Amino acid sequence: MMGLKEGLKAIFNRIKNAVFLDKAELDGIIKELEKTMLASDVDVSLVMNLSQEIKRRALREDLKTLEKKELLTKFIYDEIIKILGEKNYELKLEKGSKVLLIGLYGCGKTTTTVKLANFYSKQGFKTCVVGLDVHRPAAQEQLEQLARKNNIKAFVSKESDPIKIWKNYENEIKKFDIAFIDSAGRDALDENLIKEIKNIYNFILPTYVLLIIPADIGQIAKKQAEFFSKAIKIDGIVLTRMDGTAKAGGALASCKQANAKVYFIGVGEKINDIERFDPKQYVSRLLGLGDLQSLLEKIRITLGEKEKKAIVSEDKFTLLNFYEQICAMQKLGSFKKLLDFIPGLSNMNIPSGLIDIQEKKLKQWKAAIDSMTKLERESPEIITGSRLSRISKGSHVPISEIKELLRQYKLVKEFSTGISEKKISKLAKRFGLNF
Numbered sequence: 233m234m235g236l237k238e239g240l241k242a243i244f245n246r247i248k249n250a251v252f253l254d255k256a257e258l259d260g261i262i263k264e265l266e267k268t269m270l271a272s273d274v275d276v277s278l279v280m281n282l283s284q285e286i287k288r289r290a291l292r293e294d295l296k297t298l299e300k301k302e303l304l305t306k307f308i309y310d311e312i313i314k315i316l317g318e319k320n321y322e323l324k325l326e327k328g329s330k331v332l333l334i335g336l337y338g339c340g341k342t343t344t345t346v347k348l349a350n351f352y353s354k355q356g357f358k359t360c361v362v363g364l365d366v367h368r369p370a371a372q373e374q375l376e377q378l379a380r381k382n383n384i385k386a387f388v389s390k391e392s393d394p395i396k397i398w399k400n401y402e403n404e405i406k407k408f409d410i411a412f413i414d415s416a417g418r419d420a421l422d423e424n425l426i427k428e429i430k431n432i433y434n435f436i437l438p439t440y441v442l443l444i445i446p447a448d449i450g451q452i453a454k455k456q457a458e459f460f461s462k463a464i465k466i467d468g469i470v471l472t473r474m475d476g477t478a479k480a481g482g483a484l485a486s487c488k489q490a491n492a493k494v495y496f497i498g499v500g501e502k503i504n505d506i507e508r509f510d511p512k513q514y515v516s517r518l519l520g521l522g523d524l525q526s527l528l529e530k531i532r533i534t535l536g537e538k539e540k541k542a543i544v545s546e547d548k549f550t551l552l553n554f555y556e557q558i559c560a561m562q563k564l565g566s567f568k569k570l571l572d573f574i575p576g577l578s579n580m581n582i583p584s585g586l587i588d589i590q591e592k593k594l595k596q597w598k599a600a601i602d603s604m605t606k607l608e609r610e611s612p613e614i615i616t617g618s619r620l621s622r623i624s625k626g627s628h629v630p631i632s633e634i635k636e637l638l639r640q641y642k643l644v645k646e647f648s649t650g651i652s653e654k655k656i657s658k659l660a661k662r663f664g665l666n667f
């Protein structure tokens with residue numbers, strides 16, 4: 233199934249390669265755009281509006297082809313943003329804030345609770361999570377484990393009354409800046425669920441209530457948002473599973489139609505796979521224009537200072553830099569995903585070996601690097617013959633593996649000498665200007 237991203241990429245290639253941008257070609261391009269948006273489950277009337285609007289703006293005869301191309305790109309970008317949500321909303325959290333997460337079964341409440349606690353803890357808040365899902369067996373353990381794995385304090389209990397759980401922990405929770413509260417789901421929006429959420433709401437009085445919706449339900453998101461809003465005051469939405477669905481466009485568009493604010497999107501199963509939703513950034517990334525700001529924010533929240541240096545260093549690129557860079561990249565999620573953020577690199581073919589280097593390999597590489605002399609680390613080219621066997625003996629790492637390390641190092645060095653902030657912004661400017 234073709235997602236929004238692939239579809240739009242094809243359209244932009246077509247625009248780029250068009251020799252003339254006459255009415256027939258324009259019609260063809262717009263047809264393709266309609267098809268792509270519909271395939272992403274965007275509401276038909278929205279799609280029709282979009283194409284009419286683009287036609288109206290683009291059918292200007294007084295322009296040269298090149299100008300037309302740039303303008304058409306801009307119009308498509310503008311109109312898609314209008315559909316997917318123009319504004320970018322931010323939770324205003326401070327000491328004492330409480331965020332309640334609600335939603336149907338399996339929508340990603342528990343995962344998102346911990347992701348958000350982790351996100352805001354990286355921003356300097358002291359965060360905790362509270363488990364109020366008293367229905368699903370093992371719900372409390374799941375939350376506790378996930379939180380523990382990421383060094384976040386979890387308040388969980390075997391108690392069967394969510395209000396009691398809250399009461400028991402209330403004084404302890406107050407010691408934290410922000411509490412993220414997991415709640416129980418249901419199959420459908422039934423009365424019991426609403427009653428329970430209302431009880432919790434009235435007792436806790438959360439600063440924000442976030443409705444969690446999986447993006448793979450596409451435009452049904454609107455109905456879900458409206459149903460929930462009728463029963464309880466919803467402050468905003470987190471759309472999860474934006475990574476694995478072709479319906480992300482429809483889900484976003486329908487939240488916009490329902491006037492629901494999308495604060496965050498979930499883009500994978502890992503703890504750092506969550507992003508603030510900013511339509512402009514999101515769409516420019518969709519369109520392959522990269523997204524400098526998100527990248528930098530992601531680097532900032534995911535990495536400590538030392539690792540950040542490794543990733544943005546413009547110094548001589550040594551084996552140690554390489555090793556640190558790989559470790560840092562792994563924290564950020566897969567290399568390829570990261571490249572999506574970098575203007576101009578997202579369409580590039582990356583040597584597949586660079587992606588997902590396993591932990592065991594990394595350990596061996598580290599041991600090999602530790603066995604090298606300073607000179608060897610800084611100028612790995614000199615590592616051949618007797619040096620190779622010495623390092624292998626010293627580190628108990630097979631020669632073949634050391635060679636592999638050197639090969640990968642060379643690849644990355646050639647590919648880019650570190651992904652430097654300067655380099656990224658240079659690229660961004662280039663692409664930004666085109667825009």
Ligand SMILES: Nc1nc2c(ncn2[C@@H]2O[C@H](COP(=O)(O)OP(=O)(O)OP(=O)(O)O)[C@@H](O)[C@H]2O)c(=O)[nH]1
Pocket residue numbers: 335336337338339340341342343344365368371416417418471472473474475476497498499500501505
């Ligand atoms: N790919 C992907 N998977 C996600 C995302 N968010 C959550 N998941 C997965 O969705 C599944 C359900 O997530 P949970 O957090 O347990 O959902 P829940 O709403 O707490 O489920 P219940 O407590 O049973 O109602 C898990 O396997 C998660 O890893 C996301 O953004 N992307």
Ligand SMILES: [Mg+2]
Pocket residue numbers: 341342343365371414415
């Ligand atoms: Mg859960």
